[in-house]
Amino acid sequence: MTAGIEFKPVLMEDRELFAELFGKYPPEHSDYMHSIMITWAGYMMYSYGWMGDHLLIMTECCGERNLRPPVGEFELEAMERALELSKEMGCMHPFAMVGERTASWLRSEMPQLELESHRDLFDYVYLSRDLSELSGKRYLKVRNQLNRFRRENEYAVEEIDGGNIEDVRDFLKRWCIQRGCHDDPFLMHERGATMKALDNLAELGLSGLAIRIDGSVKAFTIFEEMRSDMAVIHFEKADQDIPGLYQAINQETASRLAHRYEFINREADMGLEGLRRAKMRYRPHSFMEVYHVKGW
Known part of the structure; x- marks a missing residue:
C-alpha cells in the first residue's frame, strides 16, 4: 500500500x-x-x-x-x-x-x-510505405547500402518461431560479444530484455523476423501492434560486419508491416548520438513526444 x-x-x-x-x-x-x-x-x-x-x-x-x-x-x-x-x-x-x-x-x-x-525519449514514427519503398532522393544513400547488401549476399527472411528461435538466441549472444555488452551496463540490460522477449514471444503478443545468410542467423527484429494503425519495433539487431544488413532488416520488416499499418514506431534514441543520426536518416514522419511536469 x-x-x-x-x-x-x-x-x-x-x-x-x-x-x-x-x-x-x-x-x-x-x-x-x-x-x-x-x-x-x-x-x-x-x-x-x-x-x-x-x-x-x-x-x-x-x-x-x-x-x-x-x-x-x-x-x-x-x-x-x-x-x-x-x-x-x-x-x-x-x-x-x-x-x-x-x-x-x-x-x-x-x-x-x-x-x-x-527529447531523448521521443518515439520516432515513420510512414510504413516510406520505410518499405525507400523512394526518392532522400533515401538514396539507404538504397545504395541496401542494394550493395543484396548484390553481395544470398539471404532468406524467416518469421521467428519455435524452429529457429534458438538460432536467434545464439546470434544475440554473438552480437553481444561483438558489441562488448559486458563492458556496457545498459547493453547488458538490453540483452536481458531482448532475451526475455524471445523467451515469451507468444505470451507477450510479439512477432519477429530473422535474416539468415549462409545458414546462420545474422539479423533479427521483434515487433508488435501498438494501435490499429501503428506497429512498434522493440528490438533490432544485425551483424555490423555485413554492410547494408541493418538497412535490409529494416526494409524487410517494413515491407511486411506496410500492408496492415500506416505507421511504424521505432522508439526513442535515448540521447545516443549515433542512434539519433541513424533514426533521423530515415526521415521520421513525426514524433510521439513526452514531457515531465516540473516541480516541486
Missing part, C-alpha cells in the same frame, strides 16, 4: 488488462506497452494500482521513483489527486512520461503546471 493505493508489479498475466485498457485509451508512447514493462523489468521496475476507474503506473529506476498521469478519462479531480499522491510518494517529478494528448489537456485545464519536453 503506497499513499492509499495498492501498487503491484506488472506481471505477464496482466497482458489482457493492459490490452483492454489501451484499447479504450491508446498508449501515447511505447513505454506504456505491457511488453516493455515485462521485458525491461530488470532495468526499471513497473508497478500499477487503481485509483477508482483510473490506472496509475509507477516506475522505479536508478534510485528514482516516478508516477505517470492516470490512464482513463481526463478528469480534473483524478489529476489533482494523482499529483498529491506523487508528492506523498516522494516522486522525482510530479508526473513523468506525459504523452502529447495528455500534455495538451494539462496545458488547457491545469495551466499552472510547467511541462518540460524530454
Whole structure:
C-alpha cells in the first residue's frame, strides 16, 4: 500500500488488462506497452494500482521513483489527486512520461503546471510505405547500402518461431560479444530484455523476423501492434560486419508491416548520438513526444 493505493508489479498475466485498457485509451508512447514493462523489468521496475476507474503506473529506476498521469478519462479531480499522491510518494517529478494528448489537456485545464519536453525519449514514427519503398532522393544513400547488401549476399527472411528461435538466441549472444555488452551496463540490460522477449514471444503478443545468410542467423527484429494503425519495433539487431544488413532488416520488416499499418514506431534514441543520426536518416514522419511536469 503506497499513499492509499495498492501498487503491484506488472506481471505477464496482466497482458489482457493492459490490452483492454489501451484499447479504450491508446498508449501515447511505447513505454506504456505491457511488453516493455515485462521485458525491461530488470532495468526499471513497473508497478500499477487503481485509483477508482483510473490506472496509475509507477516506475522505479536508478534510485528514482516516478508516477505517470492516470490512464482513463481526463478528469480534473483524478489529476489533482494523482499529483498529491506523487508528492506523498516522494516522486522525482510530479508526473513523468506525459504523452502529447495528455500534455495538451494539462496545458488547457491545469495551466499552472510547467511541462518540460524530454527529447531523448521521443518515439520516432515513420510512414510504413516510406520505410518499405525507400523512394526518392532522400533515401538514396539507404538504397545504395541496401542494394550493395543484396548484390553481395544470398539471404532468406524467416518469421521467428519455435524452429529457429534458438538460432536467434545464439546470434544475440554473438552480437553481444561483438558489441562488448559486458563492458556496457545498459547493453547488458538490453540483452536481458531482448532475451526475455524471445523467451515469451507468444505470451507477450510479439512477432519477429530473422535474416539468415549462409545458414546462420545474422539479423533479427521483434515487433508488435501498438494501435490499429501503428506497429512498434522493440528490438533490432544485425551483424555490423555485413554492410547494408541493418538497412535490409529494416526494409524487410517494413515491407511486411506496410500492408496492415500506416505507421511504424521505432522508439526513442535515448540521447545516443549515433542512434539519433541513424533514426533521423530515415526521415521520421513525426514524433510521439513526452514531457515531465516540473516541480516541486
